[in-house]
Amino acid sequence: xxxxxxxxxxxxxxxxxxxxxxxxxxxxxxxxxxxxxxxxxxxxxxxxxxxxxxxxxxxxxxxxxxxxxxxxxxxxxxxxxxxxxxxxxxxxxxxxxxxxxxxxxxxxxxxxxxxxxxxxxxxxxxxxxxxxxxxxxxxxxxxxxxxxxxxxxxxxxxxxxxxxxxxxxxxxxxxxxxxxxxxxxxxxxxxxxxxxxxxxxxxxxxxxxxxxxxxxxxxxxxxxxxxxxxxxxxxxxxxxxxxxxxxxxxxxxxxxx
Numbered sequence: 109x110x111x112x113x114x115x116x117x118x119x120x121x122x123x124x125x126x127x128x129x130x131x132x133x134x135x136x137x138x139x140x141x142x143x144x145x146x147x148x149x150x151x152x153x154x155x156x157x158x159x160x161x162x163x164x165x166x167x168x169x170x171x172x173x174x175x176x177x178x179x180x181x182x183x184x185x186x187x188x189x190x191x192x193x194x195x196x197x198x199x200x201x202x203x204x205x206x207x208x209x210x211x212x213x214x215x216x217x218x219x220x221x222x223x224x225x226x227x228x229x230x231x232x233x234x235x236x237x238x239x240x241x242x243x244x245x246x247x248x249x250x251x252x253x254x255x256x257x258x259x260x261x262x263x264x265x266x267x268x269x270x271x272x273x274x275x276x277x278x279x280x281x282x283x284x285x286x287x288x289x290x291x292x293x294x295x296x297x298x299x300x301x302x303x304x305x306x307x308x309x310x311x312x313x314x315x316x317x318x319x320x321x322x323x324x325x326x327x328x329x330x331x332x333x334x335x336x337x338x339x340x341x342x343x344x345x346x347x348x349x350x351x352x353x354x355x356x357x358x359x360x361x362x363x364x365x
Contacts, residue, residue, distance in 0.1 A: 111146045111185030116178050123238045126166045126208055127176045134161040138193030139216035140309055140339045144317040146185030147171045154314045156212035164211040190317050191338050194307050198279020200226040204293055206266055206285025207233055210240040212309050213284050221248035230269055236260030267292040275300050284309040291351025294342055306342035313355055
């Protein structure tokens with residue numbers, strides 16, 4: 109439980125709001141696992157690993173802003189890796205990633221490519237400037253792009269772009285991104301009757317990161333996102349709070365809109 113001291117060795121500004129921090133610590137982690145990142149004097153927050161030695165962070169709050177502003181030589185504390193990661197199934201897979209949700213899926217794409225799997229990736233963002241890891245995903249297979257403003261690729265939602273594919277032709281789908289996007293993807297998979305052939309990475313408010321405090325439990329199953337997830341099979345989420353509720357630091361439910 110004691111954090112390792114990790115020194116920032118490289119700062120990569122991926123997009124106007126997303127930054128990758130490389131550190132001097134390389135972790136043996138399964139794609140989709142997370143670490144608890146301690147921003148000294150401020151907060152400890154969960155982060156997916158985009159590379160064995162890196163986290164990729166989007167500026168959305170105080171802790172992520174502090175991380176985004178770090179320089180080479182600064183340091184953070186890291187606990188982990190924790191949780192269950194993605195498991196590769198089949199030989200033809202689809203990766204569906206929105207925004208910074210690309211971060212935990214890039215290691216999966218690279219692993220699948222190294223194993224000789226057929227990888228198709230759909231990535232989405234608000235604008236073309238905010239697309240994350242497009243070039244890296246393209247090194248692993250075919251990539252299609254959707255942007256909310258139409259500045260690159262399909263003009264519209266990821267789910268609209270998915271209509272162009274025969275989803276039943278894929279052995280498995282892997283999903284991470286904004287929760288309303290993931291709810292839309294899960295609905296599409298349910299219509300095709302293939303929700304069991306999918307894995308979703310969820311994000312919730314974490315305190316301990318190891319399943320003790322219960323702050324990240326999801327209704328109605330009571331599963332803990334940090335310990336039982338963060339990756340869940342799609343058929344485990346069809347009647348869950350996915351796309352409906354989040355909880356704040358006090359545990360109070362807040363409706364997603």
